[in-house]
Amino acid sequence: MSSLYDVTEKGVQPNPLKPTPSTKTSKEYINMFKKDFQYKVISDDPNELVCLLSNIDVSIANAIRRILLADVPTMAIETVYIDQNTSITHDEVLSHRLGLMPVLADPTEFEVGGDEDTDWNTLVFQAHCKKSNGTDHAKFSPVCTASYRMLPVIKMLDNVRGEDAEELCTLEPGVFKLIEKDGEVEAVIDDPMKCTMSRNYLMNPRLKSKIKIERSGRDFIFCIESVGQVEPKKLLKRAVQILKEKGERLVRVLEEEGN
């Protein structure tokens, strides 16, 4: 397992010289995590959160992403009783479409499962909501998407000046900026996060020898886009709580098992 990846023409390849850190005991691991873990908000909107989780293992980052997609519960319409439907939309199509609508109800105030009606809304139909998660049906997923990408790590091995500097700024927009130096323009790193990993700079042999782009396998730029029921930062918090509960559930069943 590697914590650093080289970005080459052939693709993204693990760097064996940078292995994932490990410790002899769990206590040391927790101390290491406490010391190294960092959280940084990049943008925080009511519907979309972009944040950086640093010095965390990919397995935990991926668990958080999977929980956001499939394990954080929300409310959605489950059963529809139609009294009158004279429209061109068939009952079952209408019911399905109603089911896909986000329901602005706080899922923490409801219990999972149970068939009793929790909410109803009569126009010409009654809509009965249920609390469940994305594993049951995608309509219960609280996010449009939750994804992460590895943080780009850019190294300047040599000064990039003149025409090459201007070319670099067009090849990797936003990543580098031009500054004046000794009557010449020079490219310097501005925002590595804007790097799209296009690898276009590798086409210019001079740029190829002067710049090295890597990806960190321990720093993740998360993008959590909520459907609208729950704020993305609350979703992140709930996802972490659910991961903890999963561990606790396993400890419980392990202890019940006398073996």
Add this chain to the structure above:
Amino acid sequence: MSVNSAPVAPTPLPLSIHGTPYSSTFLIGSEDHTLGNPLRHLLVSSQTSSVSFAGYSVPHPSEHVLQLRVQMYEKGGKTSKESVVEACETLGRICEVIEETVEREHGKIVKDEE
């Protein structure tokens, strides 16, 4: 349950343990990669003095069962089961650290539910 969804058969056992106390395979029901991979990582990376091997698999994607294999260096010390419990506890502590950090960063806005 809606008319369109097919019922997934309930897992027969929430847990069964196979093998010896120092090299065991745990069959865990209702879990998948979400829990399996972090546990595998913690067993491999946070207990290197005692765990010699840890691996996991989800044999079939439509069956909600996780297989976790844990082997220890020496017999007589910590058992595989104890190391899995320890990994779960480490995972819990890590989640707490993440939660605290997220809350601190966002102020009291995240304070909800409970």
